[in-house]
Amino acid sequence: MKPLTLILGSSGKTGSRIVNKLNQLNYPLRLGGRKTIPAFDWEKSEGWDEVIQGIDQIYISYQPDLAHPNSIHHIQKLIELSKKNNVKRLVLLSGRGEPEAVACEKLVENSGLEWTILRSSWFSQNFSEGMFLGQILERNVIFPKLKSTEPFVDLEDLTDLAVDALVKNVHIGKKYELTGPTLLSFQDAFGQIAKELNETISYEEIPLDAYITMLNEYGLDQETIWLIRYLFETVLDGRNESVVDDFEKVMGKKPKDFTNYVKVTAKSGIWDVVKT
Numbered sequence: 218m219k220p221l222t223l224i225l226g227s228s229g230k231t232g233s234r235i236v237n238k239l240n241q242l243n244y245p246l247r248l249g250g251r252k253t254i255p256a257f258d259w260e261k262s263e264g265w266d267e268v269i270q271g272i273d274q275i276y277i278s279y280q281p282d283l284a285h286p287n288s289i290h291h292i293q294k295l296i297e298l299s300k301k302n303n304v305k306r307l308v309l310l311s312g313r314g315e316p317e318a319v320a321c322e323k324l325v326e327n328s329g330l331e332w333t334i335l336r337s338s339w340f341s342q343n344f345s346e347g348m349f350l351g352q353i354l355e356r357n358v359i360f361p362k363l364k365s366t367e368p369f370v371d372l373e374d375l376t377d378l379a380v381d382a383l384v385k386n387v388h389i390g391k392k393y394e395l396t397g398p399t400l401l402s403f404q405d406a407f408g409q410i411a412k413e414l415n416e417t418i419s420y421e422e423i424p425l426d427a428y429i430t431m432l433n434e435y436g437l438d439q440e441t442i443w444l445i446r447y448l449f450e451t452v453l454d455g456r457n458e459s460v461v462d463d464f465e466k467v468m469g470k471k472p473k474d475f476t477n478y479v480k481v482t483a484k485s486g487i488w489d490v491v492k493t
């Protein structure tokens with residue numbers, strides 16, 4: 218019998234891919250998010266018991282980020298309920314270079330359950346399914362001034378490994394650091410997209426404080442603004458400027474690079490500007 222798997226963040230960038238891949242393998246699934254039935258909301262733990270009942274294993278994509286001060290309490294509570302409901306395995310998506318995420322990882326590692334941790338760099342798909350898409354569609358990027366480069370991870374790779382960790386036993390008790398094969402500045406990343414589209418995307422760098430002021434003027438909520446400052450100030454301070462080969466070692470194939478992501482994504486049409 219295949220285990221019943223709960224995917225938290227099932228409509229998100231990693232969750233939706235894992236759902237598709239496990240569906241293809243005929244794994245029984247329960248989807249977890251604020252609009253699923255039953256609903257799973259990180260802010261409403263009174264509903265979690267119903268979602269976890271009967272579940273054998275959980276893929277955990279936390280919201281908004283394991284760096285958030287509430288995450289440790291939420292992950293602790295999730296582990297307690299998992300044990301109460303006889304869940305056997307947890308696969309945790311974590312963020313590279315975040316001390317608060319490491320504290321959550323430790324809870325999972327010490328849970329007494331089977332676990333795998335995927336500690337990821339920034340996703341390539343942030344440029345097509347996340348926070349950078351709007352500016353690309355406007356062909357006008359205003360970005361905080363950064364010195365560091367980032368080894369963007371392709372989510373097809375990350376979710377191949379997540380699925381492997383949910384269907385095989387070889388990843389039990391393993392913590393993987395996931396990076397793409399190349400370090401790239403954000404400016405170069407936007408530049409590659411512009412080149413592939415054969416269009417101009419203007420790019421202006423401004424100090425982080427000015428960028429945060431701009432986000433406040435746009436009326437972005439304070440929690441998201443806090444997270445964006447944290448990511449640009451802490452995670453992108455240069456600590457993650459390295460490439461590691463965990464993915465290739467464990468999956469036996471090279472990780473996809475950003476150039477490949479750009480070519481594939483441009484063909485999907487998601488960056489095309491619809492002319493009215």
Ligand SMILES: NC(=O)c1ccc[n+]([C@@H]2O[C@H](COP(=O)([O-])OP(=O)(O)OC[C@H]3O[C@@H](n4cnc5c(N)ncnc54)[C@H](OP(=O)(O)O)[C@@H]3O)[C@@H](O)[C@H]2O)c1
Pocket residue numbers: 225226227228229230231232249250251252253257258259260278279280281282283284310311312313337338339340343347
């Ligand atoms: N983006 C990156 O580059 C990156 C890199 C490393 C690690 N990560 C980690 O990846 C995780 C996912 O981040 P993401 O930005 O890529 O988001 P995402 O997975 O694309 O989207 C968020 C998902 O979470 C659900 N969700 C949102 N708020 C929720 C809540 N309060 N309770 C329950 N579910 C909720 C959403 O569904 P509903 O709206 O329907 O609830 C959706 O399924 C985060 O923990 C992040 O730290 C991200």
